[in-house]
Ligand SMILES: O=C(O)CCC(=O)C(=O)O
C-alpha cells in the first residue's frame with residue numbers, strides 16, 4: 120500500500136507539472152512546495168457487489184471530489200459516470216492499465232478547471248472494485264487562484280483565500296448535500 124501511495128504521489132506530481140504548464144504558472148515547484156505533507160492523502164477502496172436491480176441503487180452518491188486531485192483506478196466492469204454540461208450522465212469506459220484523473224474542488228482555479236460531478240452505479244452480474252487516491256495540499260497551504268487567471272470583469276475572483284485545514288474542517292462538519300460542494304461554497308465571495 121505504501122509503495123502504491125508513493126507511485127501515486129509521483130504520478131500526481133507529474134500531472135501537477137503538466138497542469139502548472141497548461142495554466143501558465145511560472146513559479147518553479149509551485150505544487151511541490153504546497154504538497155510536502157503527505158499524511159493528508161488517503162485512499163477509498165470501494166467494492167460494489169452485483170445487484171439484480173441496479174437502477175434502484177446508486178452506490179456512491181452524486182458528488183464532486185473535494186481534494187486537489189483524484190487518481191482513480193477502476194477495474195474492467197465499469198460503473199463510473201460523470202455529469203455532462205447537458206445534465207446527462209456519461210459512463211467512463213474503463214481502459215486497461217490506465218487511471219481516471221479527477222480535478223478536486225480546491226483546484227478549480229476560478230472555473231478554469233472543473234471538479235466534475237460523478238457517481239458510481241452497480242452492475243447486475245459482476246462485482247466491481249475501484250481504488251481512489253486523493254491528493255490534498257499541506258494543511259496550512261493557502262489555496263488561492265493565481266492572479267493571472269482572474270479578470271475583474273469577465274472572471275472575477277470567486278473564492279477568498281483559504282487553507283486546506285480550513286476547508287477540511289468544513290468538509291468534516293458541514294452537512295452534505297448531494298452534488299453540491301457545500302463546504303467549498305462557504306469561501307465563495309458572493310456568499
Ligand atoms: O468507484 C468509483 O468509480 C468512484 C469512486 C469515487 O467517486 C470516490 O471514491 O470519490
Ligand SMILES: [Fe+2]
Nearest residue numbers: 182183184237
Ligand atoms: Fe469521487
